[in-house]
Amino acid sequence: MGVVSRKILFNPGPATTTDSVKQALVVSDICPREKEFGEVMREVRDRLVEAVTDSDDYTSVIFTGSGTTAVEATLSSVVPHDGRLMVLVNGDYGERMVNIADVYGIPVVSAEFGSGEYPDLARLERMLDEGTGDVTHLAFVHHETSTGLLNPLVDLCTMARSRGIETVVDAMSSYAGMPIDVEESGIQYLIASSNKCIQGMPGLGFTICSLESLEKTREVAPRNFSLNLYRQHRYFEDHGQMQFTPPVQTFYALRQALEEYFQEGPERRFRRYRDNWQTLYRGLEELGFRFLLPTEHQSRILLSVVEPDHEGYSFAGMHDYLYERGITVYPGKAPGQRVFRLSVLGALLEEDIETFLSVLREYLADRRIVLQ
Numbered sequence: 001m002g003v004v005s006r007k008i009l010f011n012p013g014p015a016t017t018t019d020s021v022k023q024a025l026v027v028s029d030i031c032p033r034e035k036e037f038g039e040v041m042r043e044v045r046d047r048l049v050e051a052v053t054d055s056d057d058y059t060s061v062i063f064t065g066s067g068t069t070a071v072e073a074t075l076s077s078v079v080p081h082d083g084r085l086m087v088l089v090n091g092d093y094g095e096r097m098v099n100i101a102d103v104y105g106i107p108v109v110s111a112e113f114g115s116g117e118y119p120d121l122a123r124l125e126r127m128l129d130e131g132t133g134d135v136t137h138l139a140f141v142h143h144e145t146s147t148g149l150l151n152p153l154v155d156l157c158t159m160a161r162s163r164g165i166e167t168v169v170d171a172m173s174s175y176a177g178m179p180i181d182v183e184e185s186g187i188q189y190l191i192a193s194s195n196k197c198i199q200g201m202p203g204l205g206f207t208i209c210s211l212e213s214l215e216k217t218r219e220v221a222p223r224n225f226s227l228n229l230y231r232q233h234r235y236f237e238d239h240g241q242m243q244f245t246p247p248v249q250t251f252y253a254l255r256q257a258l259e260e261y262f263q264e265g266p267e268r269r270f271r272r273y274r275d276n277w278q279t280l281y282r283g284l285e286e287l288g289f290r291f292l293l294p295t296e297h298q299s300r301i302l303l304s305v306v307e308p309d310h311e312g313y314s315f316a317g318m319h320d321y322l323y324e325r326g327i328t329v330y331p332g333k334a335p336g337q338r339v340f341r342l343s344v345l346g347a348l349l350e351e352d353i354e355t356f357l358s359v360l361r362e363y364l365a366d367r368r369i370v371l372q
């Protein structure tokens with residue numbers, strides 16, 4: 001038993017954390033400009049890279065902020081002023097990248113597919129070819145957390161690579177949750193945050209960068225002051241510090257979370273998530289629930305569940321019933337469909353899934369909700 005009561009979180013991050021990660025927050029006060037803290041940051045920086053490659057040709061650049069901070073830092077820093085970005089949009093987080101590019105006046109082509117729709121690769125290829133010589137960067141979301149759809153990372157990267165286009169991948173909710181190899185896939189920039197599959201505390205966004213590509217961005221005049229990828233990298237290289245105040249305790253927690261990630265092992269973490277998802281899927285199916293996406297497009301990290309069409313049901317009612325019993329469920333995002341979302345990312349065990357299913361069964365019986 002930990003010092004605080006355990007909760008089961010099905011929101012897609014900030015996720016359920018282990019007691020040891022929570023305890024890692026409690027450290028002596030330290031000035032973040034001390035060398036001792038610089039060493040903590042260096043270790044975190046290097047291990048973040050190790051999670052996605054053994055190659056020395058990559059580094060990670062870390063920012064104080066949420067995941068969106070790192071997406072914004074990356075897009076605003078890497079696209080040259082005479083370059084052009086294409087964004088694959090098939091969900092809210094793809095849309096967000098287009099919105100970020102717009103704010104900065106970065107020329108952006110949005111390759112629109114319906115939300116939750118698997119991308120038509122031939123169509124995307126045609127769009128890229130129409131713009132070749134013009135599009136310098138392709139950005140996409142690996143796991144669209146808005147619906148649970150998994151985009152074909154390797155195919156998309158191959159498509160970009162064969163055209164000399166660099167890739168920017170929002171891997172916020174897949175990094176450390178499923179195997180990714182940035183070098184093999186030829187990814188230049190891969191973005192994630194401290195509070196999703198890596199199972200740390202919120203407060204840090206980071207980008208795994210190809211050093212060669214990052215070095216080239218030195219030539220791109222900064223579009224903002226505190227979110228420039230190259231400057232943040234350069235400053236850390238020169239001083240062993242972040243430019244601006246880091247969330248000190250979150251760094252200690254992330255160091256612990258990384259330790260636990262490597263202890264569990266990438267394969268076992270992947271299997272734990274996948275097995276928990278499978279248990280969830282089967283259990284809900286048995287209860288009569290249906291799902292937004294076909295199985296073959298599911299990430300197996302998040303499930304969008306179609307809401308019961310029954311007068312006794314409301315999302316708020318279900319949410320509150322579960323919340324009072326230590327379980328948090330999350331509203332959905334799907335055009336034209338009422339869904340709620342359940343994410344298995346975090347320090348969840350099979351017994352947590354079983355607990356949830358039995359409390360949900362209890363709720364349905366209590367409200368006399370019949371699913372067909």
Ligand SMILES: *Cc1c(COP(=O)(O)O)cnc(C)c1O
Nearest residue numbers: 066067068093141145170172173
């Ligand atoms: C969580 C998430 C983000 C970032 O969200 P923040 O609230 O800024 O941390 C971005 N993209 C995807 C795919 C996500 O899942």
